[in-house]
Amino acid sequence: MTNRHTTSIRRAWQSIASRPLTYLTLTAVAFFSAFPxxxxxxxxxxxxxxxxQIPPPLLPGGxxxxxxxxxFDTAPFQLALLNSVLVAxxxxxxxxxxxxxxxxAFAKLRFRGRNALLVLVIATxxxxxxxxxxxxxxxxxxxxxxxxxxxxIVPSLVSAFGVFFMTQYLSRALxxxxxxxxxxxxxxxxxxxxxxxxxxxxxxxxxxxxxTFMTAWNDYFWPLVxxxxxxxxxxxxxxxxxxxxxxxxxLGLAGTAVATLPLVLVFALLGRxxxxxxxxxxxxx
Amino acid sequence: xxxxxxxxxxxxxxPSRPAGHPRPRRHLFDTKISPYAYISPFFLLFFAFGLxxxxxxxxxxxxDWNLLSSEQTFVGLDNxxxxxxxxxxxxxxFNTLSIGVxxxxxxxxxxxxxxxxxxxxxxxxxxxxxxxxxxxxxSVVAVxxxxxQLFGREFGLINMVLEAFGLGRIDWQAGTAxxxxxxxxMIMWRWTGYNALIYLAAMQAVPRELYEAAxxxxxxxxxxxxxxxxxxxxxxxxxxxxxxxxxxxxxxxEPMLFGAQVSAGAMATGGADRQFQTLALYLYEQGFRSFExxxxxxxxxxxxxxxxxxxxxxxxxxxxxxxxxxx
Numbered sequence: 001m002t003n004r005h006t007t008s009i010r011r012a013w014q015s016i017a018s019r020p021l022t023y024l025t026l027t028a029v030a031f032f033s034a035f036p037x038x039x040x041x042x043x044x045x046x047x048x049x050x051x052x053q054i055p056p057p058l059l060p061g062g063x064x065x066x067x068x069x070x071x072f073d074t075a076p077f078q079l080a081l082l083n084s085v086l087v088a089x090x091x092x093x094x095x096x097x098x099x100x101x102x103x104x105a106f107a108k109l110r111f112r113g114r115n116a117l118l119v120l121v122i123a124t125x126x127x128x129x130x131x132x133x134x135x136x137x138x139x140x141x142x143x144x145x146x147x148x149x150x151x152x153i154v155p156s157l158v159s160a161f162g163v164f165f166m167t168q169y170l171s172r173a174l175x176x177x178x179x180x181x182x183x184x185x186x187x188x189x190x191x192x193x194x195x196x197x198x199x200x201x202x203x204x205x206x207x208x209x210x211x212t213f214m215t216a217w218n219d220y221f222w223p224l225v226x227x228x229x230x231x232x233x234x235x236x237x238x239x240x241x242x243x244x245x246x247x248x249x250x251l252g253l254a255g256t257a258v259a260t261l262p263l264v265l266v267f268a269l270l271g272r273x274x275x276x277x278x279x280x281x282x283x284x285x
Numbered sequence: 286x287x288x289x290x291x292x293x294x295x296x297x298x299x300p301s302r303p304a305g306h307p308r309p310r311r312h313l314f315d316t317k318i319s320p321y322a323y324i325s326p327f328f329l330l331f332f333a334f335g336l337x338x339x340x341x342x343x344x345x346x347x348x349d350w351n352l353l354s355s356e357q358t359f360v361g362l363d364n365x366x367x368x369x370x371x372x373x374x375x376x377x378x379f380n381t382l383s384i385g386v387x388x389x390x391x392x393x394x395x396x397x398x399x400x401x402x403x404x405x406x407x408x409x410x411x412x413x414x415x416x417x418x419x420x421x422x423x424s425v426v427a428v429x430x431x432x433x434q435l436f437g438r439e440f441g442l443i444n445m446v447l448e449a450f451g452l453g454r455i456d457w458q459a460g461t462a463x464x465x466x467x468x469x470x471m472i473m474w475r476w477t478g479y480n481a482l483i484y485l486a487a488m489q490a491v492p493r494e495l496y497e498a499a500x501x502x503x504x505x506x507x508x509x510x511x512x513x514x515x516x517x518x519x520x521x522x523x524x525x526x527x528x529x530x531x532x533x534x535x536x537x538x539e540p541m542l543f544g545a546q547v548s549a550g551a552m553a554t555g556g557a558d559r560q561f562q563t564l565a566l567y568l569y570e571q572g573f574r575s576f577e578x579x580x581x582x583x584x585x586x587x588x589x590x591x592x593x594x595x596x597x598x599x600x601x602x603x604x605x606x607x608x609x610x611x612x
Binding site: 026106163190217249256268 | 337
């Protein structure tokens with residue numbers, strides 16, 4: 001990105017005296033962004049009595065794995081983790097596939113009603129989902145899906161945001177000439193999708209997949225409504241763990257660490273790409 | 286927002302197939318019909334689980350519809366008149382507005398400033414961006430569990446710090462203002478970085494020459510932010526204001542879990558005195574604790590109307606902001 005700046009501008013900006021202040025501010029913000037997560041690990045690695053000390057402990061203690069073991073004894077966390085992997089995994093694959101398919105059609109194929117349908121997709125991104133939650137719950141009762149993972153997975157199999165995101169990406173990244181050339185060679189649209197569109201869509205689909213996985217993994221409200229305490233996703237199990245009559249912070253925060261740290265680690269490794277994706281979507285949004 | 290797509294369609298070159306060369310029928314079918322096949326999985330699921338429930342809510346709201354009884358009686362607009370006379374509903378509306386203002390206004394201003402700081406050649410750009418978005422990766426459940434500990438009355442870190450400075454402990458959860466501040470902090474922590482990145486993306490599309498000229502003219506960076514950046518990224522600002530408004534009208538998990546953390550019975554009521562029950566939480570209480578589906582559906586529709594009104598007001602306010610900036 002810095003290539004775009006000319007050296008003269010860089011020099012001018014470097015001369016601005018407020019730059020130490022810039023770094024100081026950004027470092028402070030980075031600290032406050034990371035500290036609560038760090039603090040939760042600190043609390044999760046002590047026993048409850050250590051928390052009453054003044055000053056409180058600021059470094060991790062030795063009880064982390066004992067507390068995590070207690071989490072798995074208290075709540076059906078193993079099942080919850082399995083359920084969450086199943087839910088987030090199938091939603092991710094489905095959203096990636098169907099968004100790329102629809103995005104390809106909207107970006108590069110011509111058909112009657114295309115613009116009206118695309119406007120419909122974008123418009124519904126703005127409508128609060130809570131508006132339809134009661135009929136959706138009634139549908140789940142009718143289908144006898146309450147308490148099962150179907151109720152969590154099926155309504156999330158497609159996403160308007162995903163279609164919008166892939167449409168935007170493919171209309172820029174996929175050369176129309178490539179499609180036309182394939183057509184002249186006699187390839188069907190379906191063959192074009194597999195051989196031309198998918199390879200080009202892959203980077204954006206990967207970003208969409210990571211965003212979708214995170215959203216599905218972190219979803220709380222709908223799973224809470226349709227699932228039972230005996231068969232929860234990880235967020236639902238976590239909320240049960242934390243909502244006891246007795247406040248057991250080390251237990252609650254050890255559970256938080258189990259539910260959150262894998263995602264935070266993946267994000268630390270792949271965050272650059274996800275941020276790139278968010279920013280790319282934002283420019284056109 | 287569909288403008289770029291339309292432009293794409295227009296600039297598309299004419300088919301390179303020479304005139305007079307007839308397309309085989311199978312090919313015609315492939316190009317005319319197959320697009321519908323590609324969008325159909327999305328639209329089938331989208332209609333069944335997205336649009337149909339939205340429309341059905343209106344129908345249900347006209348009935349006395351309780352999960353526990355097998356009969357549904359048509360009551361017309363009774364649910365709505367009852368709702369508008371319900372003091373708990375208005376309490377929830379006030380709380381939603383209060384938490385929304387407390388979280389969204391500082392959040393967006395701060396995000397704008399952060400993006401402005403990041404929109405310069407800096408070392409460790411990626412590091413700052415990744416840490417900025419770290420809170421957004423954390424689930425809302427984790428955020429509330431962590432912050433409930435931080436805001437705890439007895440062992441909370443924030444109260445310990447307050448006490449170290451000679452200020453008294455605060456029972457954050459008990460009061461209306463303090464609980465709203467605590468919940469707004471959770472929302473701000475989670476979303477500021479996200480909005481900062483959206484602003485940053487828009488800022489990078491602003492022509493560099495404008496800043497160059499302003500710097501030569503001796504304009505301070507703050508002056509450049511106000512006179513160049515903000516006017517240039519106004520569409521993005523409007524976008525984030527609308528999205529944040531819609532988001533804050535729907536706040537539910539934070540008050541729900543904050544209540545559950547402090548006393549097990551307060552999950553649906555948002556505190557013992559409903560001091561932090563939001564509209565969405567009120568909807569949850571009616572729909573999934575009392576199972577009054579008709580009444581809750583009416584609440585959903587009124588909530589939607591309020592969202593539209595508040596978003597509309599905000600949209601007009603942000604649009605008017607332009608006038609004061611340009612003059």
